[in-house]
Amino acid sequence: MLMRTPSIRSQDDPLALALLPPPAESESDRQIRLKQEAEARRISDRIDEELKAERKRLERSKDDVKLLLLGQAESGKSTLQKQFQLMYSPGSLENERMSWRTVIYFNVVRSLQKILATLEVWDDIDDGTDSQSTLERQELANDDLPILGKPHSPLQPVGTDTSPTTPSPTHLAPPTPISTRASSISELRLRLLSLIGIEPQLANRLSGGVSVAGSGKGEVFVRSGWQARSLLKGQKLMGRLSKRSDNSPTSPSSPVTSDPAERPGSSMTVSNADPLIEEVASMLYQSHDDIRALWEHPVVRALISKRKLKLDEWSEFFLNGIARVSARNYMPTTDDILHARIQTMGVAEHIFDVEIHGKPVTWHLYDVGGARGQRHTWVPYFDDANAIIFVSPISAFDQYLEEDPRTNRIDDSLQLFTQICSNPLLKSVHLVLFLNKTDILRKKLERGLRVSKYILSYGDRPNEYEPVVNYFRAHFLQVHKRNNENRRVLYTHLTNVTDTKATQSIIENVRDSIFRGYLQSAALV
Ligand SMILES: Nc1nc2c(ncn2[C@@H]2O[C@H](COP(=O)(O)OP(=O)(O)OP(=O)(O)O)[C@@H](O)[C@H]2O)c(=O)[nH]1
Numbered sequence: 001m002l003m004r005t006p007s008i009r010s011q012d013d014p015l016a017l018a019l020l021p022p023p024a025e026s027e028s029d030r031q032i033r034l035k036q037e038a039e040a041r042r043i044s045d046r047i048d049e050e051l052k053a054e055r056k057r058l059e060r061s062k063d064d065v066k067l068l069l070l071g072q073a074e075s076g077k078s079t080l081q082k083q084f085q086l087m088y089s090p091g092s093l094e095n096e097r098m099s100w101r102t103v104i105y106f107n108v109v110r111s112l113q114k115i116l117a118t119l120e121v122w123d124d125i126d127d128g129t130d131s132q133s134t135l136e137r138q139e140l141a142n143d144d145l146p147i148l149g150k151p152h153s154p155l156q157p158v159g160t161d162t163s164p165t166t167p168s169p170t171h172l173a174p175p176t177p178i179s180t181r182a183s184s185i186s187e188l189r190l191r192l193l194s195l196i197g198i199e200p201q202l203a204n205r206l207s208g209g210v211s212v213a214g215s216g217k218g219e220v221f222v223r224s225g226w227q228a229r230s231l232l233k234g235q236k237l238m239g240r241l242s243k244r245s246d247n248s249p250t251s252p253s254s255p256v257t258s259d260p261a262e263r264p265g266s267s268m269t270v271s272n273a274d275p276l277i278e279e280v281a282s283m284l285y286q287s288h289d290d291i292r293a294l295w296e297h298p299v300v301r302a303l304i305s306k307r308k309l310k311l312d313e314w315s316e317f318f319l320n321g322i323a324r325v326s327a328r329n330y331m332p333t334t335d336d337i338l339h340a341r342i343q344t345m346g347v348a349e350h351i352f353d354v355e356i357h358g359k360p361v362t363w364h365l366y367d368v369g370g371a372r373g374q375r376h377t378w379v380p381y382f383d384d385a386n387a388i389i390f391v392s393p394i395s396a397f398d399q400y401l402e403e404d405p406r407t408n409r410i411d412d413s414l415q416l417f418t419q420i421c422s423n424p425l426l427k428s429v430h431l432v433l434f435l436n437k438t439d440i441l442r443k444k445l446e447r448g449l450r451v452s453k454y455i456l457s458y459g460d461r462p463n464e465y466e467p468v469v470n471y472f473r474a475h476f477l478q479v480h481k482r483n484n485e486n487r488r489v490l491y492t493h494l495t496n497v498t499d500t501k502a503t504q505s506i507i508e509n510v511r512d513s514i515f516r517g518y519l520q521s522a523a524l525v
């Protein structure tokens with residue numbers, strides 16, 4: 001029978017029990033234990049001090065500018081935040097550069113997974129021993145069909161809508177020359193199996209094991225500070241990241257490190273990085289030819305052209321650049337970082353010092369998760385916000401919400417904008433509207449995608465860039481007009497936030513207009 005040791009501490013308190021010295025402790029063990037406890041106390045006190053100092057530093061002063069980036073998922077808020085970071089804290093983006101590999105590799109692996117899953121739906125290519133699938137055979141037989149992009153066969157856009165489609169392989173466009181078919185899809189699929197199989201681990205690394213219910217289908221979310229998880233062994237770099245973190249003030253002039261060991265892309269940072277990411281990098285390097293063969297495979301091209309395979313813009317971007325992305329010692333370019341896609345979870349705060357008439361003013365930028373299940377997290381930030389940039393992707397007229405496939409994205413964006421304009425907490429906030437993804441809108445219209453097919457009210461207006469943009473802009477302006485008791489101005493910009501030069505000039509413009517309001521309210525002029 002177990003006897004309880006009598007003690008003045010509560011025997012029910014597991015912590016108290018754990019802290020008790022072991023029974024029959026020798027003098028030398030006791031000395032070691034006391035030393036360890038003293039050291040643990042010292043570290044704990046130091047962390048407390050650092051946390052206290054950090055909290056003090058992060059305390060929002062009433063003179064700071066608080067800017068919210070709002071809008072639905074995939075509208076471009078985090079991409080815009082990266083542009084702010086590039087402009088006002090380029091050093092911090094340098095420090096994160098290496099960690100973006102995790103997101104980009106994840107984007108590539110997910111894209112491959114989606115291609116193979118779509119192919120599987122279309123044809124059971126693993127069925128039987130024949131290395132050539134039914135789809136491939138049918139497609140080979142269709143050599144008399146017009147070539148992609150040639151007259152009489154308008155090149156269809158890479159599909160992004162979620163409306164159901166019926167497989168119709170007989171209508172598939174023809175293959176590129178037979179000489180380019182190094183392998184059948186079933187062979188490629190088999191060889192890419194282990195790379196695809198690593199997706200859950202990559203997802204786990206990014207999300208830190210947190211899964212989010214009710215916000216999209218199996219999406220992976222990240223909280224601010226996720227970068228540190230991608231650099232588990234990069235102690236030096238990780239130290240710098242966790243100290244700075246996404247929530248810490250960053251100086252606009254923070255220098256890019258001069259220590260070659262810490263420079264992004266140096267052998268030291270690479271060798272110190274997460275073994276999982278290094279393994280994926282090596283798998284990608286070895287699979288590079290297979291990925292390219294799959295991406296360029298005539299059946300895949302045909303499915304894309306017929307909008308049976310619907311890939312996101314970032315999938316296209318990274319698969320087109322697969323030679324670069326899968327190269328040894330790959331280090332993401334700034335353009336890669338701007339195109340990388342990972343959903344934001346909750347609200348991530350970023351702090352920048354922005355000069356105004358020679359005086360630094362602290363800006364708090366709040367980048368929110370835009371999926372429906374994330375929107376409740378915005379409200380606590382409404383109270384003392386000075387300005388909002390509402391981002392709406394006007395290219396999304398043919399897309400539906402991931403979290404609600406019956407709702408058209410433009411519709412959702414207009415509804416959300418109505419809620420923002422009419423919210424009493426936000427009635428005095430400086431309002432800026434970014435009609436974003438104009439580059440994608442242009443491409444969709446050039447490829448012949450008809451707006452009226454998805455937005456019935458568009459009717460028989462010309463299916464061209466200017467009239468389409470004017471139509472959408474008019475709807476947003478109307479929402480604003482109907483919900484504008486305070487007669488505030490709405491500043492509108494047509495944007496492609498992956499275009500650094502154009503976006504930075506718009507940011508300067510927005511900054512100046514926000515400052516004018518800020519100066520008036522702070523009675524500084
Ligand atoms: N071509 C193009 N791509 C864009 C543009 N804006 C954003 N993207 C891409 O769209 C994807 C989604 O952008 P994010 O900035 O992650 O979207 P978000 O609004 O932060 O989404 P949530 O965090 O889910 O709310 C990324 O791959 C971006 O690179 C744009 O103007 N043009």
Ligand SMILES: [Mg+2]
Nearest residue numbers: 077078343344
């Ligand atoms: Mg985001």
